[in-house]
Amino acid sequence: MTADIRDRAEAILRKLAGERATLRPDQWTAIEALVTGSRRVLCVQRTGWGKSAVYFVATALLRERGHGPTVIVSPLLALMRNQVDAAARAGIHARTINSANLEEWEQITAEIQAGQVDVLLISPERLNNPDFRDSVLPKLAATTGLLVVDEAHCVSDWGHDFRPDYRRLRTMLAELPEATPVLATTATANERVTADVAEQLGDALVLRGPLDRESLRLGVLRLPTPAHRLAWLADHLDRIPGSGIIYTLTVAAAQETAQFLSSRGYAVAAYTGQAEDADRRVAEQELLDNKLKALVATSALGMGFDKPDLGFVVHLGAPSSPIAYYQQVGRAGRSVAAADVMLLPGSEDAAIWRYFASLAFPPQEQVLRVLSALEQAGRPLSTQALEVQVDLRRARLELMLKVLDVDGAVRRVRGGWVATGAPWRYDTERYQRIARAREAEQQSMREYADSTACRMEFLRRTLDDPGAAPCGRCDNCAGPAYDAQVSGPALDAARAFLGRPGVVIEPRKMWPTGLAAVGVPLTGKIAAEEQMWPGRAVGRLSDLGWGGRLRSLVDEAAADGPAPDDVLAVVVEVLKEWARGDDPWPQRPAGVVAIGSRRRPRLVASVAEHVARVGRLPLLGEVRSIGEPRLQANRANSAQRVRARYGTFDLPPEVGTALGGRSGPVLLVDDLVDSGWTMALVARELLLAGAPGVLPLSLALAG
Template sequence: MSGPCSRVDHMPSENPFDDRLRVRATEILRELTGHPEASFRDGQFDAIAALVNDDKRVLVVQRTGWGKSAVYFVAARLIREGYGAERGPTLIISPLLALMRDQVAAAERAGVHAATINSSNATEWDSVLDSLTGGDLDVLLISPERLTNPKFRTNVLDVLLDPSRAGVGMIVVDEAHCISDWGHDFRPDYRRIGALLDGLPADLPVLATTATANTRVVTDVAAQLGDNTMVVRGALSRDSLRLGVAPTASAEHRIGWLTQHLGDFQGSGIVYALTVSAAEDTTRALSEAGWNVASYTGRTDAEDRARLEQSLKDNDIKALVATSALGMGFDKPDLGFVVHLGAPSSAVAYYQQVGRAGRATDNADVLLLPGTEDANIWEYFATASMPDEDEAQAVLSALSEADAPLSVPALEPLVGVKRSRLELLLKTLQVDGAVDRVQGGFISTGVPWSYDAERYAAVAEARRREADAMLEYEAGHRCRMRFLAETLDDPHAHDCGRCDVCAGQWWESGVDDSSTSGARRILSGIGVPVEPRGQWPSGMATIGVPLKGKIPVDERVSAGRAVARFTDLGPGQVLRSFLADGAQDAPVPKNIADWCITVLKEWEWEERPTVVVGMPNTTRPVTCADLSRGLAQIGRMTDAGPLSYTRDPGSPDVNSAYRVQNLHGAFNVDPATAEAVDGQVVLLVDTEIGSRWAMTLAGRELRKAGARAVLPFALALRG
């Protein structure tokens, strides 16, 4: 859909709004914020009234902290209270779990009964659906990925859009820049939202919000929302932030500097890294230097994410070392600093991430430490997100020739495309209508598909311009806040008077040799810590597993070790090749065995293991058995043999709750092994560790059999 849009730039509407609506809306706002004197910012009530009174489609583009969520929660409650047309619950499409958790909490404060359906709470879906169909739910939050899920489409979306019911009251698209090809964080799943909106009545209120959209993105999103979309756009500069950029340096220099100077920053904050490996290496370096920090990445489990977010909010830790997984929606108003170890590929993405700081404080520090490897990382992620024509055709051929739906693991060996890239490609093909996801996997729809070379070339060119703009920001030719605001086409952009361009360098740049050498040792070494699971997934009782809360100390495994991560350079790539799907199940080669010995020698365990037990390994039994025997022989430990399965443990490609369900009671400790581990410290060995649940459940059985401690060990850490 396309058409003109009206615009509100901090200007009150000329329409005479219902005074009763304003009074009630203000009451709800005060409940939401907890402040009895709270009042609406310019543009907030305009948007609310347009949604509730006029059933309009509205795009709000405002800086982080302006109060975009207040607009949709106040409007949602007004709709449910009968202002405007009588309608059902509001559907909020929101991109990140952190955002959903904060939004559910905020909704409850405003008297709005909210719930979420996402990958982290699968055990709660039935009760959420009961509340939805029973009319007890005011707001349902989902991720855009849910729109591609066949069960969700049937059981939830069809219920919401059923004309015989009250129907959906309003649709909210949060972080709406993701809809646009030209947005810095475009996601294939978001393209389904445009198709969803096309099929809805023209008088259904729709709200889209973002803090990071330039004029081109605003125009694109407004056109997708429909004719006469009202745009509420305000100033984007953040006067509380003190920005700075250090000279480009190596990873060891930057991490070494941070270990020495993290205490220079006030309060608690976020340290952003471009990759999972960089985040975990930085966390390890800071921890060894005595700082209380934790990593937060796409590999961090849902339960751990919630705990870590709360730890940061409570100032129990100095910083979270995070990838972009901690971004949109995380709300800590007094966040004191944001440091980037490596620059994002877009100045707009950078603005979004630094916007986490200083939302309710007068001062917050933002420092960018660019790296020599940044451009290579940008290029990798830019190309990884683009579909390859030959790969797409191979997928379509495999699906069209299949007699039944194919899961991702089943499809992977047929097309020769790596798992992460294959999943992204399937999303793109699904959004384009060429494939569909059904129960059991993916099928071909038979809809013709052609590679849109012109479109992808245009997007690639836009990404190159974004990267050039980021380099220009780093160069510092003008006020850094002005630069970011102008990149977002903010007409109110102005010099901040605080950044290093306006007022000079504000951070201490010196770093000791001991700090850089410590970082160098971690970056170049082997031996990756494997943190133990401390808590069971929530809702296990609802799927028949009697586990909840914290894992008892006497049933818990200890901290473990892996030689390297599959994503690491050097040893990680050697292990990836050796353990690749389809590679020969062979004994451990000498170079990898030597790495294992080094890791064990450098492992500062509280008590040395005396017994080795192997994990049951159905894909690499020869490798796992050889590894266990070799470690036992070299370490002069007892080889107690492998555990066995009592049943099929199922696929590891499920969420935590269902992985625990599959593994609970699936491990057998035979009498001879139980006798060998009784009262002993056990080294529990496998070829690789993924979610850590297999080691957790197997270790629990060994502890129950009498083991004094269980130390997990593997060749590789997946991810």
């Protein structure tokens, strides 16, 4: 009997992977446990080992025995699209429900109910969509033949990529019929994460294999500036065999890198979470078809993208965790003999790590404030309605609500969130342990970049791989595969590209919702006569070019002082380009107004004075904040920022008097535009006082 099942499994595998494909021992062990033992199995195996083959072969065997469809919970659309195509090769009908195909949900649901779907791929977020959770999930859980949790390290808050929505799988696991097999898979789980996931699965068979990737040649190149790193790519990218991925830490860096490499003649495309889904689909397919040399991507392409012949992965900037780094480099070299993996760390990496760390679970008093607001409301409150009552940015507020939902303290329903009344305790000790673990991961990443020992052994030890040993291939074992030299022309081109100042400051057009509830009489669209015009900043804080220079001026730890001469010169350059460029200002400004700064008054004043002097414009004064700050508005969400700033600005008499006689707009100067609400509110005050228009100008733009 077992031999017959194995023969059938091998036949299905050949349809998936070709006539020469055979099952590895652990693959067969997992399939047998799922199909004949109805077990729960956790596979911790390196990328390229063939985890998808396990669940597709098991699906085919179970469906032949009359079992219900396989449900695969997967984190990324890229994986879903790859998996649907792969399943079709074995005659398996796979469908996906995600945010990009809303118009197909009804049809897919009907197909599921008719038994026409063999595999349904869903994102973890679907598990708590009220409509899906209440109308689709119960029937799906009752009829599921196999549940697959892909990238299972996301289940554990000890993992490098914890996602609260994944924890809702505990509910689905509890609702599965008895003896329903479950498969969890990951390539990046150390012992702590493995134990946590296995415990959540319950009585799981753990199959943990060696994590060495024999095709990968790891290396690190230390280059002094972002311009050197871009120049190195321009000089060396065509020498690296095959096509690949260039990872960046920020969206801005991905876009800049792609633009620069395109200008140097390379076929590349940017891939970020901010891009339209249709554009991401096109970029994925062009890389799969080898029409692109590289995708320049953020971590939006971090898991699941399947191109077996990917020839290289280059990181411009280091991820904050060696485990996350291993996850991303594992995309390369799955079906080629050798693939190059290069890390080009930057001095700005630590600042980016700190920013993302700031999005961690909020302090106890903020959590309790949200729970109190929900309890007192007595009805569902949307995230927007909660924003006016809690000092948290939206992304952080949503993360907190998801965690509270998983813990049973709140529940997502139609119309928003409600408190359940269930007892809940803020686990301070656990959150502190997780924060320390993240700090240790960052230090470990620094040690990886500086290490003179085998790099693959370092990564394997980080993942608690007992077989970790020197690889003989990395730059420390075998010598560097590439030198750090850059050519003069490439460096000049990179410096010129990154040195281009000027980014648009988009005006705010809608007031945050719910302000009336906290006594702020602003709602809906911002009236045209109260809205500033599009403006300009020297650059973004996340830019590869001006980002580092600007951060040195506006960082919280930066000392206040007059703007340096080079910065003042580039401000003038931005103004000149703004006046005569492709999208010039509607009208030349007739005066300059500064936004008074509590933290950096000398910096802002020096910029305003210099612009007025060079432009031969009158300096009309400074708008000051009155009273004590109501909260740290630069750390709050939009509603809280408006609430904190509304009614706190004082226009000096000379400003109001001067505005009435101006025929042109006011140039409004600040050091940093973060959310844009301070600029929007000050502009509104100036417009109401008689300014014919407001042109915002800032040194830096956050993001």
